[in-house]
Amino acid sequence: MGHDEQQHLRRLREIAGWVEDAGYRGALIYSDNTSIDPLMAAHAAIANTDSFVPLVAIQPIDLSPFALARAVSSLAHLYGRRIDINFVSGGFSRDLAAQGDTASHDARYGRLTEYATVVRELLTGGMVNFAGEYYNFRRARLSAPVPPDLFPTSYVSGSSPACLRAGEELGVTQLSFPLPPQEHVGPDAPKSRFGRGISVGIIAREDSAEAWRIAHQRFPADPEGATRMKLLISAGTSSWQPQLASVSLPDQAPGQTYWLVPFRYHHTFCPYLVGDYDEVAQALTTYLNGGIRTFVLDIPTEPEDLWSARIAIERAVAAMDAAGSRPHATAGMDDNT
Numbered sequence: 001m002g003h004d005e006q007q008h009l010r011r012l013r014e015i016a017g018w019v020e021d022a023g024y025r026g027a028l029i030y031s032d033n034t035s036i037d038p039l040m041a042a043h044a045a046i047a048n049t050d051s052f053v054p055l056v057a058i059q060p061i062d063l064s065p066f067a068l069a070r071a072v073s074s075l076a077h078l079y080g081r082r083i084d085i086n087f088v089s090g091g092f093s094r095d096l097a098a099q100g101d102t103a104s105h106d107a108r109y110g111r112l113t114e115y116a117t118v119v120r121e122l123l124t125g126g127m128v129n130f131a132g133e134y135y136n137f138r139r140a141r142l143s144a145p146v147p148p149d150l151f152p153t154s155y156v157s158g159s160s161p162a163c164l165r166a167g168e169e170l171g172v173t174q175l176s177f178p179l180p181p182q183e184h185v186g187p188d189a190p191k192s193r194f195g196r197g198i199s200v201g202i203i204a205r206e207d208s209a210e211a212w213r214i215a216h217q218r219f220p221a222d223p224e225g226a227t228r229m230k231l232l233i234s235a236g237t238s239s240w241q242p243q244l245a246s247v248s249l250p251d252q253a254p255g256q257t258y259w260l261v262p263f264r265y266h267h268t269f270c271p272y273l274v275g276d277y278d279e280v281a282q283a284l285t286t287y288l289n290g291g292i293r294t295f296v297l298d299i300p301t302e303p304e305d306l307w308s309a310r311i312a313i314e315r316a317v318a319a320m321d322a323a324g325s326r327p328h329a330t331a332g333m334d335d336n337t
Helices: 004-021 038-047 065-079 093-098 106-123 161-168 209-218 223-233 240-245 279-291 304-323
Strands: 025-027 053-058 084-087 128-131 136-140 154-158 173-176 196-205 274-275 292-297 327-333
Touching: 004 038, 004 223, 004 304, 025 240, 038 053, 038 065, 065 106, 065 136, 084 304, 106 136, 106 154, 106 161, 154 161, 161 173, 161 327, 173 292, 196 209, 196 279, 196 304, 209 274, 223 240, 274 279, 279 292, 279 304, 292 304
Parallel strands: 025 053, 025 327, 053 084, 084 154, 154 173, 173 196, 196 274, 196 292, 292 327
Antiparallel strands: 128 136
């Protein structure tokens, strides 16, 4: 592989170490056709950390339910460690076309529901007999089921009604990209009996001006990036990209914390919260009041990003302690770095 093999592993170790040192549960390991295999990345992360929990994005088109269950079990028995699973249906049309996947958007979530159901049944160690529209198993069984204390926490990604139905049927948390905080509260806000989570970037510092200075330095306006994002949205199959693109907020306004410039100019796929600790904590508290309990942070640029975000998160949690419900935070990790 040449010099890139050490570059991949060095970057993975670095970010996983930052995440672990800052006290987060783990990090999301993304997956698309351009990235290295997310389960291999998770294996390397576990081998180079003490408590880090990879949240691995898994698409049914990439491997069979039995292969995934066996990989999860193998990591549990080899290292005494767990991974969490982010079940994704696939949202990039070019990736789907490359693998010959012609299923419609809603059909992919139907397939995902069956897939996750089979994986869960296999992981418990029972004999699996399953006859569905997409998968059929007869007397399938793992020889080494996952110990109960290492059983993965599962999520389903998306923001469409089909994704919400999948999350409800599976009884798992739905992960999506957030709209402005105020749109997550009130009677019209999306709800789930099993909790909701969001993927968001955070740039928080003691001084708001310093936070915005860092934000503009990292994510400058880029007309070519804006063009790329428009093309991506027009060719995409996910509902969340048009939803974010339709948000009509200025790039920055007095008192505004929610920031879409990183998304609009194709720097990253999620919105950001930018400001001083209390400003960001106030936005996070609004999300908490709207039922958000899991926060997946964007890929950190430096360790300070994680420590500063933690201050804001802890202040938001302190404001929610009376409700007796704490959020769950993890960071992002691009397995293509």
